[in-house]
Amino acid sequence: MSFMKCPRCGLSVGLRVQYLTLQRCPRCAAKAGVSVAMTITEQDSTPAGPVPARTGHRKLHEQSTEPQI
Numbered sequence: 001m002s003f004m005k006c007p008r009c010g011l012s013v014g015l016r017v018q019y020l021t022l023q024r025c026p027r028c029a030a031k032a033g034v035s036v037a038m039t040i041t042e043q044d045s046t047p048a049g050p051v052p053a054r055t056g057h058r059k060l061h062e063q064s065t066e067p068q069i
């Protein structure tokens, strides 16, 4: 799912359909009265780093003694 983001105010809009792209930021146009071109990104702009490995609950190869038939 693509996202459109305003480089000025940081408005992020998800695009469900590709042809509904916003050429200009509606927030900047409404509040500041300026026309800012939106940029298209493929993912959300939330700073999602790598998944922390310290979950404490799920361990790989924890149960290796499964009953074999």
Ligand SMILES: [Zn+2]
Binding pocket: 006, 007, 008, 009, 010, 011, 025, 026, 027, 028, 029, 036
């Ligand atoms: Zn904006």
